[in-house]
Amino acid sequence: MEKKIIHQGHLHPLTVFTQEAVAIFKDLGFTVALGPELESEWFNFDFLRVAADHPARDSQDTFWVNSKACLTVSKVLRTHMTTVQGRVMKKIKPPCRFIAPGRVFRNEATDSTHEAILHQLDGFAIGPDITMANLIGTLELFLKKLLLTQIKIQLRPHHYPFVEPGMDIAIWRQGKWLEVLGSGMIHPEVLKNMGVDSQKWQGFAFGMGLERLMMIKYGIKDIRQILKNDMRLNKQF
Amino acid sequence: MLLPIDWLKQFVTVPHSPEELAEIMVSLGFEVEEIKDNVLDLEITPNRGDCLSIWGLAREYAAKTKQKAKLPALFLLDKISQNPAYRSGRPASPEIKLENPALCARYSALIINDITVKPSSSEIQSRLRQMGQEPINNLVDITNLVMFELGLPLHAFDLDKIQGAKMLLREAGGQIGPEESLVTLDGQPRKLAPGALVIEDQSQLIDLAGIMGGANSAISAETKNILLQAAIFPAKVIRQTSKLMGLTTEASYRYEREVDQNFSLTALARAAELIKQEAGGTVVGLIDHQNQNSSCPKIKLDLGQIKKLIGASISPALAQDILQRLGLKKSASRRTGSSWQIPSWRHDLNFPEDLIEEIIRLYGYDKLKKQPVAKTQPLHLDQEKDYQKILGIKKKLASQGWNEIQSYSFISEKEFQALGVPEHLLKPTSPVSDEYKYLRSTLLPGLLKILSLNRWCWPEGLRIFEIGTVFTPQEEIKLAQASYSLKDVPSGQAIEPGHPLAKLYKIKKTVWFEEKSLDQCRPAKGDRLIIQSPARIKQPSSFPPHTRDLAVVVDKKVSAQAIQKTILKSDGRIILAELFDEFESDRLGVNNKNLAFHLVFNQLNQTITAPEADKIMEKIIKKLAAEFKAQLRK
Numbered sequence: 001m002e003k004k005i006i007h008q009g010h011l012h013p014l015t016v017f018t019q020e021a022v023a024i025f026k027d028l029g030f031t032v033a034l035g036p037e038l039e040s041e042w043f044n045f046d047f048l049r050v051a052a053d054h055p056a057r058d059s060q061d062t063f064w065v066n067s068k069a070c071l072t073v074s075k076v077l078r079t080h081m082t083t084v085q086g087r088v089m090k091k092i093k094p095p096c097r098f099i100a101p102g103r104v105f106r107n108e109a110t111d112s113t114h115e116a117i118l119h120q121l122d123g124f125a126i127g128p129d130i131t132m133a134n135l136i137g138t139l140e141l142f143l144k145k146l147l148l149t150q151i152k153i154q155l156r157p158h159h160y161p162f163v164e165p166g167m168d169i170a171i172w173r174q175g176k177w178l179e180v181l182g183s184g185m186i187h188p189e190v191l192k193n194m195g196v197d198s199q200k201w202q203g204f205a206f207g208m209g210l211e212r213l214m215m216i217k218y219g220i221k222d223i224r225q226i227l228k229n230d231m232r233l234n235k236q237f
Numbered sequence: 238m239l240l241p242i243d244w245l246k247q248f249v250t251v252p253h254s255p256e257e258l259a260e261i262m263v264s265l266g267f268e269v270e271e272i273k274d275n276v277l278d279l280e281i282t283p284n285r286g287d288c289l290s291i292w293g294l295a296r297e298y299a300a301k302t303k304q305k306a307k308l309p310a311l312f313l314l315d316k317i318s319q320n321p322a323y324r325s326g327r328p329a330s331p332e333i334k335l336e337n338p339a340l341c342a343r344y345s346a347l348i349i350n351d352i353t354v355k356p357s358s359s360e361i362q363s364r365l366r367q368m369g370q371e372p373i374n375n376l377v378d379i380t381n382l383v384m385f386e387l388g389l390p391l392h393a394f395d396l397d398k399i400q401g402a403k404m405l406l407r408e409a410g411g412q413i414g415p416e417e418s419l420v421t422l423d424g425q426p427r428k429l430a431p432g433a434l435v436i437e438d439q440s441q442l443i444d445l446a447g448i449m450g451g452a453n454s455a456i457s458a459e460t461k462n463i464l465l466q467a468a469i470f471p472a473k474v475i476r477q478t479s480k481l482m483g484l485t486t487e488a489s490y491r492y493e494r495e496v497d498q499n500f501s502l503t504a505l506a507r508a509a510e511l512i513k514q515e516a517g518g519t520v521v522g523l524i525d526h527q528n529q530n531s532s533c534p535k536i537k538l539d540l541g542q543i544k545k546l547i548g549a550s551i552s553p554a555l556a557q558d559i560l561q562r563l564g565l566k567k568s569a570s571r572r573t574g575s576s577w578q579i580p581s582w583r584h585d586l587n588f589p590e591d592l593i594e595e596i597i598r599l600y601g602y603d604k605l606k607k608q609p610v611a612k613t614q615p616l617h618l619d620q621e622k623d624y625q626k627i628l629g630i631k632k633k634l635a636s637q638g639w640n641e642i643q644s645y646s647f648i649s650e651k652e653f654q655a656l657g658v659p660e661h662l663l664k665p666t667s668p669v670s671d672e673y674k675y676l677r678s679t680l681l682p683g684l685l686k687i688l689s690l691n692r693w694c695w696p697e698g699l700r701i702f703e704i705g706t707v708f709t710p711q712e713e714i715k716l717a718q719a720s721y722s723l724k725d726v727p728s729g730q731a732i733e734p735g736h737p738l739a740k741l742y743k744i745k746k747t748v749w750f751e752e753k754s755l756d757q758c759r760p761a762k763g764d765r766l767i768i769q770s771p772a773r774i775k776q777p778s779s780f781p782p783h784t785r786d787l788a789v790v791v792d793k794k795v796s797a798q799a800i801q802k803t804i805l806k807s808d809g810r811i812i813l814a815e816l817f818d819e820f821e822s823d824r825l826g827v828n829n830k831n832l833a834f835h836l837v838f839n840q841l842n843q844t845i846t847a848p849e850a851d852k853i854m855e856k857i858i859k860k861l862a863a864e865f866k867a868q869l870r871k
Contacts, residue, residue, distance in 0.1 A: 007638060029613035033440060064667070105646070218772075
C-alpha cells in the first residue's frame with residue numbers, strides 16, 4: 001500500500017519569531033491586541049504626549065497620508081506600536097496586560113540596517129501596584145527566555161514623552177552594547193488620557209523592534225532580507 | 238553634543254578615563270555614540286536642552302560625582318552703569334523695543350567700544366575645531382565659544398551699522414502684508430517665514446533673531462564698536478521658523494530646546510572677559526530688560542511616591558541630597574515629603590514622576606530592584622479574536638504545504654502601472670523614495686515578485702500565501718494565495734505571462750491567484766504544525782543556488798527530521814534540505830519507506846559547480862548510509 005503524506009510549508013520568520021516573543025508574555029497573563037496601520041494623529045502622537053511641534057512629526061520620519069477623495073482627515077502610517085495603548089484603553093478598564101505585535105512605518109531610505117517597514121512588539125501592564133521593579137524584572141526575564149543565552153544587560157535612563165521614568169535596555173553582543181528595548185512607567189498624563197485614575201492605578205510600558213532582535217538572535221546580516229522572502233532564508237524556519 | 242574631555246576639566250575634576258566617563262554619561266541618560274581623540278560624542282534627548290553645553294554636562298557630572306562645578310573667568314559686570322559714557326561722535330546705546338513682550342522674555346546686551354577684529358588665539362581656535370566649528374575672527378569665535386561652553390547663544394552686531402540707534406524686535410510679515418526677506422551673514426538671500434522673529438533698525442532688517450544674523454550688521458575686519466546680544470527667544474517660534482525656512486543653526490537648535498533665562502548675564506560676562514583678552518576695547522554699557530519672570534515651578538514629592546512607583550525604598554536623605562545636588566531647592570517641608578523649586582535651567586521637570594526619575598537616575602538604574610510581574614490569568618481574551626484567527630489560518634495553510642510570505646506595503650509607479658487598477662490608491666505625502674509611492678490595494682504584486690525571485694525553486698513550484706493589510710482605500714486585512722498549479726487554487730484567477738505584472742517580474746508560467754478578505758475566511762486551527770526555528774541561520778548567497786534531489790530508502794522507524802538534520806550537518810554549503818515526498822510501498826520492503834528531499838547548495842562567494850555538487854552528494858550519501866543504513870534510490 002502506498003501511503004503519501006503531505007509535507008508542511010513554512011511560516012514567515014517574522015511570524016515564527018513573533019510567536020516566540022508573544023508566548024513568553026502570554027505565559028505571564030498578557031493578552032494580544034492588534035490595531036490599524038493607518039492611524040490618527042491623536043493615537044500616534046497626541047495621546048502619547050508627542051507635542052505638536054516635536055521633531056518626530058516631521059515628514060522626515062513619518063509617512064503622512066492626505067487623500068481628499070478618501071479620507072476626511074489626514075492620517076499617519078503608525079510610527080510605533082504604542083498607538084495600541086490608546087486604542088485598547090478606549091474600551092478596557094484596568095487591571096490589564098496587553099501585548100501588540102504589528103507593522104510600523106518610517107519614512108527613510110533603506111540600507112543594510114534601515115528599513116521603511118518594520119515590525120514591533122509593544123506591551124503594557126496596568127495594576128494597583130505594578131512598579132518599575134516589575135518592569136525591569138519582566139523585561140530581563142523576557143530577554144533571557146527569548147535569546148536563550150546568558151546575556152549581559154545594561155539599563156539606561158532615556159526620554160520618551162509617554163513614560164516617566166524612562167529606560168532603554170541594551171544587551172552586550174560582539175563587543176558592543178545594542179539597544180533592544182525602550183520602556184518606562186506610563187506617564188500620569190497618558191493614564192489620564194486613558195481615563196484611568198493615576199492615584200489608584202499605575203503601570204509599565206515597553207516596545208521593541210523585532211527585526212533588530214531577529215538579527216541578533218539568528219545572525220541575519222541585512223535587515224532587508226527579512227522582507228525579501230528569499231526562500232533560502234524563509235525555509236530555514 | 239561633542240564633549241571634549243580637557244574642556245570639561247576646566248569646570249570639574251575628572252579622575253575617570255574616557256571609557257569610564259562614557260559609562261557615567263550613559264548611566265545619566267546620555268548615550269555615547271563615539272569616543273574619538275579624547276572627545277565624547279553624546280546623544281542629548283530633546284528634553285535636556287540644558288545639556289547642550291560643556292557647562293550643562295559638567296553640572297550633571299558634578300552632581301553625580303558630588304562635586305561643585307566652577308564657572309570660568311568672568312568679567313565683572315557690576316562696574317558698568319546703565320548709562321554708557323560717550324565721547325563725542327560715538328554712537329549712542331541703541332534704543333531696544335519689543336513689538337510684543339512675549340517675543341523675548343529677557344533682552345540683555347553689552348556695548349563694547351574700540352575693539353580690534355583679528356584672528357583668535359590658537360587656544361580658542363582649537364577649542365572651536367574640537368566642536369566642529371571653523372574659526373572666523375576673534376569676535377565671532379568668542380560668541381560661538383561661549384555658546385558651546387555655557388549653552389546660551391550670543392550674537393555680535395557691528396554697532397556702527399545699526400542705523401538710527403534703533404532696534405525693534407518684531408515678527409516678520411507674510412501672514413498679513415507682504416513677505417519680507419533678509420541676506421543672512423552667510424551671504425544667502427532668504428525669504429522670511431511669516432512670524433519669524435526679526436530685528437529692524439531705522440531702515441532695514443538686521444537680524445533673523447535666534448537663528449542667524451544679517452550680513453548688513455555683521456562683524457567685519459573694520460568693526461570698532463559692537464553690541465553683544467544675549468536674548469531669550471521663545472522655543473516654539475524659533476522651531477516653527479527654522480522648520481518653515483529649512484534653516485537650522487547651533488543657535489536655533491539650542492533655542493528650540495529652551496535656554497536658561499537666568500544665565501544671560503553670566504554668558505555676557507564670560508564673553509566680555511574673553512573679548513578683553515582677545516580684542517581689547519572697553520565695555521561702556523549694559524542693557525538688561527526682563528519682560529517675563531522665569532517660571533520656576535514648584536513640585537511636591539511625597540516620599541511614599543518613590544517606593545510606590547519604583548518598588549523599592551531609597552533613603553529619604555539620599556533622595557533629598559540628589560535633588561539638591563541637581564540644583565533643586567527645598568521650599569517647604571512636611572513629614573511626608575517636600576515641595577521642590579525647580580531651577581531655571583530645567584524646563585523638563587513638571588511632575589513628581591520627573592523628580593523620581595532624577596533620583597533614580599543619579600542613584601543608578603543598575604542598583605534598582607528587579608521583580609518580574611506575578612503570573613496572572615489573562616483577561617479580556619475577546620480582544621485576541623482577530624489575532625488568533627490570523628494565526629490559525631497561517632498555521633493551517635502552512636501545515637497544508639503553503640509557505641507564508643510578508644511583503645512590502647508600498648508599490649512603485651511601475652508596479653502601479655502594471656497593475657492596471659482604475660481606482661485611486663492612497664499615496665503618502667512626501668515619501669523619501671519612489672518605491673514608497675502608493676499604498677498597496679492588493680497583495681498580488683508582492684506575491685508575483687516573490688514567485689519570480691524564487692524561480693530557482695523546485696519543479697513543482699512554490700505555493701505561497703500572505704495575510705496582510707491592504708488599502709482599498711479602507712484598511713482591510715486580506716488573505717492571498719498564489720501557485721503555479723491550478724489544483725492548489727481551484728477558484729483562483731489566472732495571471733498569464735502576458736499580464737503586465739508578470740512581464741515586469743519576468744514570470745514565464747501562468748500563476749493561479751486568489752485573494753479574499755479576512756472576514757470571508759473561516760477560522761482554522763493548524764495546531765499540528767511543527768515549527769523548528771534555527772539557532773543561527775545560514776546566509777543566502779547573492780550567487781544563484783544549486784539544487785539537487787535526493788531519495789533514500791530507510792527503515793520506517795527512522796524519522797524524516799533525523800535524516801534532514803544529518804544532511805544539513807554534512808556540509809556547510811547545504812542551506813536547505815526540504816522533504817517533499819514520503820511514502821511506503823510494498824515494493825520497497827515491508828519495513829521500509831522512501832524519503833525524498835530537495836537539496837539546495839549555496840556558497841557565499843561563488844556559485845557551486847556541478848562537480849562540487851556531486852562531491853557534496855557523495856558525502857551526504859556516505860553519512861546517511863553509515864548512520865541510518867540508508868540506501869540511495871534511483
